[in-house]
Amino acid sequence: MKLVAEIFSQGEELVGGQIVDTNAAWLSGQLLELGFRVSRHTAVGDDLAALTALFSEIAGRADCCICTGGLGPTLDDLTAEAVSLATGLSLEFDLQAWEQIQSYFGCRSRPTPASNRKQALLPATALRIDNPVGTAPGFALCYQRCWFVFLPGVPAEMQAMYLTSIKPLLMARFVLEPDCLVTFKSIGIGESAIQQALHDLQLPAEVQLGFRAGINEVQTKLLFPAGFAEPVKQALIAQTAALIGDYVFAIDGVDGIQGDLLDVIDRQMQHHRYSLAVLETLTQGLLSSQCLGKSWLRSADIAVDLPRLVEKWQIVLDAEHLEAAATELAGMMHRCYHTDLVLVQLYVGPENHFQDRRQAVVLYNALYDGETVMTAQHRVAGTPQQKQNQATQLTLDLLRRFLQNRCP
Amino acid sequence: MKLVAEIFSQGEELVGGQIVDTNAAWLSGQLLELGFRVSRHTAVGDDLAALTALFSEIAGRADCCICTGGLGPTLDDLTAEAVSLATGLSLEFDLQAWEQIQSYFGCRSRPTPASNRKQALLPATALRIDNPVGTAPGFALCYQRCWFVFLPGVPAEMQAMYLTSIKPLLMARFVLEPDCLVTFKSIGIGESAIQQALHDLQLPAEVQLGFRAGINEVQTKLLFPAGFAEPVKQALIAQTAALIGDYVFAIDGVDGIQGDLLDVIDRQMQHHRYSLAVLETLTQGLLSSQCLGKSWLRSADIAVDLPRLVEKWQIVLDAEHLEAAATELAGMMHRCYHTDLVLVQLYVGPENHFQDRRQAVVLYNALYDGETVMTAQHRVAGTPQQKQNQATQLTLDLLRRFLQNRCP
Numbered sequence: 001m002k003l004v005a006e007i008f009s010q011g012e013e014l015v016g017g018q019i020v021d022t023n024a025a026w027l028s029g030q031l032l033e034l035g036f037r038v039s040r041h042t043a044v045g046d047d048l049a050a051l052t053a054l055f056s057e058i059a060g061r062a063d064c065c066i067c068t069g070g071l072g073p074t075l076d077d078l079t080a081e082a083v084s085l086a087t088g089l090s091l092e093f094d095l096q097a098w099e100q101i102q103s104y105f106g107c108r109s110r111p112t113p114a115s116n117r118k119q120a121l122l123p124a125t126a127l128r129i130d131n132p133v134g135t136a137p138g139f140a141l142c143y144q145r146c147w148f149v150f151l152p153g154v155p156a157e158m159q160a161m162y163l164t165s166i167k168p169l170l171m172a173r174f175v176l177e178p179d180c181l182v183t184f185k186s187i188g189i190g191e192s193a194i195q196q197a198l199h200d201l202q203l204p205a206e207v208q209l210g211f212r213a214g215i216n217e218v219q220t221k222l223l224f225p226a227g228f229a230e231p232v233k234q235a236l237i238a239q240t241a242a243l244i245g246d247y248v249f250a251i252d253g254v255d256g257i258q259g260d261l262l263d264v265i266d267r268q269m270q271h272h273r274y275s276l277a278v279l280e281t282l283t284q285g286l287l288s289s290q291c292l293g294k295s296w297l298r299s300a301d302i303a304v305d306l307p308r309l310v311e312k313w314q315i316v317l318d319a320e321h322l323e324a325a326a327t328e329l330a331g332m333m334h335r336c337y338h339t340d341l342v343l344v345q346l347y348v349g350p351e352n353h354f355q356d357r358r359q360a361v362v363l364y365n366a367l368y369d370g371e372t373v374m375t376a377q378h379r380v381a382g383t384p385q386q387k388q389n390q391a392t393q394l395t396l397d398l399l400r401r402f403l404q405n406r407c408p
Numbered sequence: 409m410k411l412v413a414e415i416f417s418q419g420e421e422l423v424g425g426q427i428v429d430t431n432a433a434w435l436s437g438q439l440l441e442l443g444f445r446v447s448r449h450t451a452v453g454d455d456l457a458a459l460t461a462l463f464s465e466i467a468g469r470a471d472c473c474i475c476t477g478g479l480g481p482t483l484d485d486l487t488a489e490a491v492s493l494a495t496g497l498s499l500e501f502d503l504q505a506w507e508q509i510q511s512y513f514g515c516r517s518r519p520t521p522a523s524n525r526k527q528a529l530l531p532a533t534a535l536r537i538d539n540p541v542g543t544a545p546g547f548a549l550c551y552q553r554c555w556f557v558f559l560p561g562v563p564a565e566m567q568a569m570y571l572t573s574i575k576p577l578l579m580a581r582f583v584l585e586p587d588c589l590v591t592f593k594s595i596g597i598g599e600s601a602i603q604q605a606l607h608d609l610q611l612p613a614e615v616q617l618g619f620r621a622g623i624n625e626v627q628t629k630l631l632f633p634a635g636f637a638e639p640v641k642q643a644l645i646a647q648t649a650a651l652i653g654d655y656v657f658a659i660d661g662v663d664g665i666q667g668d669l670l671d672v673i674d675r676q677m678q679h680h681r682y683s684l685a686v687l688e689t690l691t692q693g694l695l696s697s698q699c700l701g702k703s704w705l706r707s708a709d710i711a712v713d714l715p716r717l718v719e720k721w722q723i724v725l726d727a728e729h730l731e732a733a734a735t736e737l738a739g740m741m742h743r744c745y746h747t748d749l750v751l752v753q754l755y756v757g758p759e760n761h762f763q764d765r766r767q768a769v770v771l772y773n774a775l776y777d778g779e780t781v782m783t784a785q786h787r788v789a790g791t792p793q794q795k796q797n798q799a800t801q802l803t804l805d806l807l808r809r810f811l812q813n814r815c816p
Contacts, residue, residue, distance in 0.1 A: 014433070015436055016436055016437070017436030017439075017440060018433075020430050020432075020433040021429065021433070024425075025426075025428040028422075028423055029426070032424055039452065039453065040423065040451065041417075041423060041429070041449070041450065041451040042450050043450075045446075050447060072621075073600050073603075074599065074603060076618055107766055107768060108768055110601075113598075113600035115600050115603055116600055132765070133765065133794075154621070156794070210426065212427075283697065284693075284696050285692075285693025285695070285696035286697035286700075287693070288693035289693035289697055292692050292694075292793065292796050293763060301710070302710060304696070305706065354701075384700055385700065
């Protein structure tokens with residue numbers, strides 16, 4: 001039998017519908033991967049009686065519960081108080097927590113507000129969980145059957161604290177037999193096309209196949225139960241990857257986590273010490289902004305306006321001459337910026353097609369390495385923001401294909 | 409006392425973390441607007457015993473519960489069966505439901521699968537809720553204190569059925585008095601500083617004050633009960649806005665919804681027919697990318713590298729000369745791009761301070777309108793992505809302040 005976990009989220013903004021609880025799904029995925037069965041998600045507002053009752057309910061039916069939210073400095077942050085009421089543990093001032101809160105404000109040259117002192121009050125005997133990103137420390141304690149972990153509700157803080165502190169603690173504390181989840185991450189191919197490509201894949205009954213379409217990638221998942229024969233598993237993984245083809249940019253769960261498309265690109269760019277210049281049109285800076293901190297990006301140009309681009313570089317830009325225009329621009333940029341690689345993004349389609357979510361525009365990408373030009377053409381559809389997102393990924397994907405094909 | 413509602417979501421893919429439950433937030437927003445208090449969200453997987461127990465729990469504590477999911481044709485869709493077990497009502501074949509299911513397949517020229525017959529089995533005495541979009545009909549019934557509504561989990565089907573059938577039924581069935589929520593949205597001031605600024609605000613006990621810190625803005629909320637005296641309400645809103653000061657860029661709930669910072673800027677820019685050129689440094693394209701589709705953005709420059717910026721424009725860039733450099737750059741860009749407004753973003757701080765989340769960098773923004781330069785200086789801290797996000801908002805906020813102060 002698997003150990004049972006629950007996720008509990010606190011916040012009036014959750015039950016009031018102002019924000020969607022993405023923490024619960026993220027934490028569930030993490031706990032599932034460790035080998036827990038997640039049986040329930042619960043969210044309640046800032047209501048002391050409801051919180052207290054819920055902690056006692058969960059304490060009797062789960063082995064582990066991760067709680068998010070309600071650790072802030074304001075009056076409506078009631079988690080620690082509710083834990084104290086439910087468990088009978090008094091709240092005690094934690095000097096180290098207080099020093100960390102003060103140093104958070106100190107390095108921002110702001111005085112620590114008196115109200116933040118409340119965040120240093122933790123239930124007696126609780127284990128403090130440091131927050132490297134924000135002000136609210138978390139904490140963990142045992143209550144009846146259940147090990148409770150309390151983390152802030154801000155996703156970036158919660159995730160950082162889970163990964164650095166909670167995950168290792170869970171692995172040390174519980175005997176877990178995790179299933180093995182292998183995730184094939186692809187770009188440029190849809191969920192149904194993948195499903196068709198995998199039509200002839202013969203999976204044993206105990207291996208689960210699943211799909212998840214995100215904004216930036218489509219994930220194909222194989223879930224192998226603990227103890228599944230390793231050679232059969234490896235063969236199934238290889239077969240699945242081959243059937244989906246070179247749309248797959250990363251496979252997670254075989255040699256750890258390979259990250260997202262940019263992580264894959266970053267490793268290759270650093271390995272080869274390549275430098276890059278980029279020209280963005282449709283994506284208007286989104287691609288460059290995602291490369292923040294990558295020192296291989298040496299130059300980024302944005303054309304907010306195609307007519308001006310045409311005038312500035314003296315190119316012909318229409319559906320018939322896309323390839324020539326992209327090739328010419330790539331060459332001019334290469335002479336101008338002296339980088340190893342140049343990535344040029346162009347698109348055509350009337351302006352109203354770009355704004356209209358029912359219309360597609362033609363995206364044309366070119367990558368020049370000083371000798372040859374590699375190109376790719378796509379149709380991107382949806383709202384302007386969806387087109388922008390898709391185009392960012394597809395343009396980056398041309399760079400990924402160049403790096404994976406040319407430099408193995 | 410307000411009537412209490414709960415939201416209940418069923419699906420293994422929810423507790424497994426494969427999908428985020430957006431239905432719960434959407435339904436909460438709808439119910440809140442009608443005047444319910446939403447006290448709890450719960451999600452469980454496809455587990456008959458857990459479902460049955462949960463229905464009985466909710467039946468004793470809520471006046472209304474909207475349940476989504478578990479109405480499909482497959483074996484793991486257990487909602488009707490669990491309702492039958494919990495309430496003792498037998499499942500009966502609903503001929504009209506069956507005819508609708510058959511017509512759904514008929515008009516797609518597909519034979520109705522035998523498995524879909526299960527979707528026409530509804531608890532005796534339940535009110536059938538027709539599904540104009542998909543195959544699964546919903547249903548509603550009273551069990552103990554609570555009126556339960558069961559809808560499919562597919563968001564488009566659920567939303568269509570809620571709006572056309574459930575909302576009118578709720579308004580007819582319950583006597584509801586909606587509250588009035590007023591939200592002050594601010595940038596550049598933290599939650600605790602706002603709390604201190606509001607220290608002397610005298611709020612009647614029935615008005616609730618709340619806060620929410622997002623990535624891009626901090627929200628201060630006043631919740632007025634139904635029937636609260638209008639002049640007192642207006643005075644409290646004005647007083648709150650004045651105490652927080654010009655960090656407030658929008659107030660929602662007085663004249664509808666004003667949107668986010670960019671919406672506020674967009675309306676002003678369009679109204680005055682201003683054009684804008686932008687130079688981004690720290691944010692590396694994020695600001696421009698967020699202005700996608702805004703025709704007033706005429707030119708966007710990104711400097712990925714401060715030394716090259718210095719060389720290209722021949723400016724001196726260090727902590728002592730930030731103001732002079734920004735002013736000079738703004739003037740040069742104005743002569744170059746001929747836009748009404750020029751927005752320049754600079755920062756200083758060693759490169760390792762930018763990468764190090766414990767270190768802050770100094771952000772310096774300048775807005776030039778052809779005559780005078782308006783400037784603002786901030787310290788931004790956190791991970792590189794957090795610095796990038798903050799800086800994007802703070803740079804845009806200088807434009808917002810110019811627009812709101814100069815052109816009322």
